[in-house]
Amino acid sequence: MMEKKEQVGKKEAVYKAAIEVIAREGFHDATIDKIAAAAGVAVGTIYNYFQNKDDILNFIFQTEYEKRKNYYLEIQKKDRHPLVKLKLILSMHFAEVKENPDVYRILLRERCMPRICHFEGITRFEGLPRFIEEILADGIKKEKIRSCNLQIVSAAIFGAIEALMSRHLVELEEKGHSKVLDNASEEIVNLLWCGLSREKR
Amino acid sequence: MMEKKEQVGKKEAVYKAAIEVIAREGFHDATIDKIAAAAGVAVGTIYNYFQNKDDILNFIFQTEYEKRKNYYLEIQKKDRHPLVKLKLILSMHFAEVKENPDVYRILLRERCMPRICHFEGITRFEGLPRFIEEILADGIKKEKIRSCNLQIVSAAIFGAIEALMSRHLVELEEKGHSKVLDNASEEIVNLLWCGLSREKR
DNA sequence: ACAATAAGAGTGAGCGTTCATTCAAATATA
DNA sequence: TATATTTGAATGAACGCTCACTCTTATTGT
Numbered sequence: 512m513m514e515k516k517e518q519v520g521k522k523e524a525v526y527k528a529a530i531e532v533i534a535r536e537g538f539h540d541a542t543i544d545k546i547a548a549a550a551g552v553a554v555g556t557i558y559n560y561f562q563n564k565d566d567i568l569n570f571i572f573q574t575e576y577e578k579r580k581n582y583y584l585e586i587q588k589k590d591r592h593p594l595v596k597l598k599l600i601l602s603m604h605f606a607e608v609k610e611n612p613d614v615y616r617i618l619l620r621e622r623c624m625p626r627i628c629h630f631e632g633i634t635r636f637e638g639l640p641r642f643i644e645e646i647l648a649d650g651i652k653k654e655k656i657r658s659c660n661l662q663i664v665s666a667a668i669f670g671a672i673e674a675l676m677s678r679h680l681v682e683l684e685e686k687g688h689s690k691v692l693d694n695a696s697e698e699i700v701n702l703l704w705c706g707l708s709r710e711k712r
Numbered sequence: 713m714m715e716k717k718e719q720v721g722k723k724e725a726v727y728k729a730a731i732e733v734i735a736r737e738g739f740h741d742a743t744i745d746k747i748a749a750a751a752g753v754a755v756g757t758i759y760n761y762f763q764n765k766d767d768i769l770n771f772i773f774q775t776e777y778e779k780r781k782n783y784y785l786e787i788q789k790k791d792r793h794p795l796v797k798l799k800l801i802l803s804m805h806f807a808e809v810k811e812n813p814d815v816y817r818i819l820l821r822e823r824c825m826p827r828i829c830h831f832e833g834i835t836r837f838e839g840l841p842r843f844i845e846e847i848l849a850d851g852i853k854k855e856k857i858r859s860c861n862l863q864i865v866s867a868a869i870f871g872a873i874e875a876l877m878s879r880h881l882v883e884l885e886e887k888g889h890s891k892v893l894d895n896a897s898e899e900i901v902n903l904l905w906c907g908l909s910r911e912k913r
Numbered sequence: 914a915c916a917a918t919a920a921g922a923g924t925g926a927g928c929g930t931t932c933a934t935t936c937a938a939a940t941a942t943a
Numbered sequence: 944t945a946t947a948t949t950t951g952a953a954t955g956a957a958c959g960c961t962c963a964c965t966c967t968t969a970t971t972g973t
Contacts (some may be wrong), residue, residue, distance in 0.1 A: 542929080637882070705906070
């Protein structure tokens with residue numbers, strides 16, 4: 512009647528199929544043929560929605576980055592103790608990885624692709640620790656936490672988050688289930704608050 | 713008739729060339745031709761010392777894993793405070809990444825290859841947090857540090873180490889120099905000991 | 914002379930990408 | 944309403960290129 516024809520969620524279908532296949536086989540072994548088959552679509556069709564194979568991965572990273580960024584921003588502007596904010600970030604990530612393991616398999620595995628210029632989406636992702644840095648900075652300014660080296664501590668926290676999610680996914684693959692993340696956010700926040708010292712406070 | 717095989721350090725030459733090329737281009741784009749050229753050797757020669765391309769990467773991981781494992785074991789059996797041991801581990805890694813950035817570019821980037829069965833060397837590497845776990849367990853038993861979830865805390869610490877090294881390498885590539893690791897081990901050990909609380913102890 | 918090792922052009926499989934063709938729905942025509 | 948024409952999404956066989964790996968020949972060492 513008007514507009515284009517029916518592309519009823521074809522891109523969506525390709526997107527979901529790509530996540531499934533790339534998560535299972537890795538980006539390198541995830542051929543266009545496999546993704547097309549999983550999406551129930553012809554090879555050529557994929558190229559109606561994506562420029563090339565790299566573009567698919569980039570799109571995944573972009574999309575998922577936006578989600579996280581928005582959540583980070585929301586948390587950031589709350590008026591809470593910095594460690595409460597950090598706990599929200601931890602819980603968000605841990606809930607997401609439980610709900611969407613495939614996505615995180617990709618984010619964590621393919622994040623370190625070499626090609627410099629391509630994959631803008633990946634480099635964006637590397638900016639997430641920046642949000643943590645700002646939360647810490649704000650907390651120091653408001654004298655809620657002690658002063659520290661922001662770059663180092665924020666990188667360490669983000670690294671810890673990633674490592675725990677990786678650990679969770681490995682356990683999931685090896686044993687079919689995982690309790691790694693069950694108390695992880697409490698444990699980490701507690702560690703960040705009082706450290707490992709035995710003295711009571 | 714001197715030895716069973718090998719002429720003067722051909723395997724060593726290939727090994728070093730492989731590290732250089734893989735670090736620069738990533739494993740996928742590091743072709744055998746390039747490695748052979750960098751080693752000043754013919755393609756066929758490489759196959760006298762390595763079964764296939766994967767075997768080269770595996771060998772790198774194996775070799776480098778052994779180095780770290782031995783160092784971890786040495787530290788582990790010292791009679792020191794657990795956080796002193798941890799600091800030694802941090803310092804060792806940070807010194808190594810400064811001295812041998814190419815090796816760590818590979819260890820950190822290619823560590824998350826998908827192929828399950830292959831790359832035994834990589835899965836070995838994933839065992840390193842275990843040593844941290846044991847150091848912590850020992851420290852708790854001897855009442856040097858408070859009790860905590862070993863799996864979570866050790867994974868977090870190892871993740872923090874990796875993240876800081878990655879950060880260092882990125883800065884190095886972007887700006888040509890990096891001070892990220894200059895005070896990193898002190899900062900992290902301090903964080904592990906007293907956390908971010910403002911209260912004095 | 915005889916292994917042992919090096920050499921590197923050749924080979925074939927795999928895969929990303931293209932493009933001529935198809936065909937059902939949308940629109941125009943009568 | 945019935946029929947002709949246009950449109951462009953979908954298709955998938957074919958293409959071309961990139962490697963990992965092989966194999967025959969050359970070189971080196973004893």
